[in-house]
Amino acid sequence: MSALVFRLKQAPDRRIDLSGLVPEALQGRSELAIARLPLDGSRDKLKVADVFGLRMGDPMSLRFDGGSERFDLVGAGMATGEIIVDGPVGAQAGRLMRAGTLRIQGDAGPYAASRLAGGRLEIDGNAGERLGAPLAGEMAGMSGGIVIVHGDAGSRAGDRLRRGIVVIEGRSGKDAGSRMIAGTLVLRGEVAGAPGPLMRRGTIVLVDGDCSTLPTFSDCGSHRLVAARLLAFELERLGLRFARKLKRPVRRFAGDMAISGKGEIWIA
């Protein structure tokens, strides 16, 4: 059975909350029922049919034909199945996602993967600021799962990361890995400024090239780390071939000494 397709009728003139359109919420619903679903968060009470043309298919596999940077909360809370967006999305894509696969074939806005708990989010374009971060007032960021950004990421990627793996293949913005609690942040491209300010624990991995480090990170020398090899295998399993570089010795920095010094930066 082919995918259930939402074809964007025209670029929306307001922000639209798409958190209701996830596989588990659409299972067993008729075309008419889906067309009449309200799109929460719009200022005027929009329904699915006002924004999208529908082509029925397997609700476990959703496809958005055409995206918009005004689509907020795409795949938010999703617990199963697959969503593919052919275009950009707005803020908080994959927020609180628990399982399944979400693929954005374009750019994502700020707070993508915010507090993601499981599953896999892949962004083909760039991600905005605060990838995986908690919203204002929340104490921890991503708590599991895998996020892969093939493009660049904005500032403070992995803010308050608690568990899970975040990979940024392009450049990453300022203060990457700020306030990390645990988890793994892999930065392949160029890094703006020094990463890991106020990180408590966790691992930031720099794969291609060097970066400046904060004075509160202590150089621990080069080591052949078993953990680095394990991470390399895991990343290769995810299709990230550059990870083989982690099988060589890595230079390790411990920090942020301002907090506890239990976090680390590996430079491969």
Added chain:
Amino acid sequence: MPGRRGEGRHPRAWIEGVACSLDAAIEAALGRLRESRHPLFAGLGCDVEGARKLVRLAKLVGASIDHLSGTATGIELAVARDMGAFLTTPGEAAARADTLFILGPETGEAGTEYLDRVLETTPKLAARDAPRGVVWVGPALKAKARSNRLDITSFQVPTPQIATLLAALRARLADRPVAKAPLSAPRLDAIVEKLRQAKFGVAIWSSPALGPLAIEALAGLVRDLNETTRFSCLPVIGADNAAGVAMTLTWLTGFPSHIDFARGEAEHDTWRFDAARLARSGEADLALWISAYRHHWPDWAGDMPLIALTARADQMKRSPAVIEIEVGTPGADHDTVDFSPASGLFAFRAATARQAIPSVAEVIDRFCTELAEPARSLR
């Protein structure tokens, strides 16, 4: 612009730069508010009563509210919300502090006035014989601040490096190693020792240029100091009653800023309801700009039609507002309750020269009265 400003003390208003009666301007503004699909209330330089009425109006028209983006108060609230903070009042700091840890502001910045006051006051309740210890970090110290009542140790550190310095101090306080920092190891340890020796220490800063991570590093340092001594923070309170309005909005809606009423209930999102973003993205189609304490405009003023309630301007300038209504300055033209930076409390202030110019609250109240009836019948 016809109608000279700064002269005559009667209500004045302009539509597209042409002087008109207050009633005509209010009528025109009402028309705009009724038609708007997504109005934005920004600036919010007003007293408690003004903020109260603005929340009522925002509920009636389904507006977004943002007055803290990019302000010092916004950054301090974000840090307090994320990790908490040990805070004290300006009065306590002036009376009791035996050690001041000052992250020096640039000259002329908000807060320099208060800083002068603290530096000139003799602490009443601290050890009287010893001079007050001051650890000054930042741009060079002003000559005015020097006195024999103060024992000043100053360290010149460029503002962008203050975050790094604070992190290094916190590491040294816990006896953890620090690599090459903005100051040498002995000087770092000298600062740490002075802070550790404080009986009643207060950290004072004002610069929004420090950024949230620097303030968070400072809040963490103060938290660690409280393991062994008493130390608190005193952010210098920003302009335009920002802290007072934030508190008023919090007790009315649950949130200090970045609020939206489109769905009837107050909703909070620091990114979605950022005023500049709403203006530049074209999502908001009308702005209500409030600035009763001073005459100024946001950077995004040109991006959408503006209804402005502003203090009188000293000189004539082309106004970016479609409709502009002059409002009284709280505490000068009318009685007010607002947050006093000198005491760190809400305070009543009687008008110094009472005028017939309407207050923000009075103008907004007229909007509410006109809009309330039809809005109720629609819902």
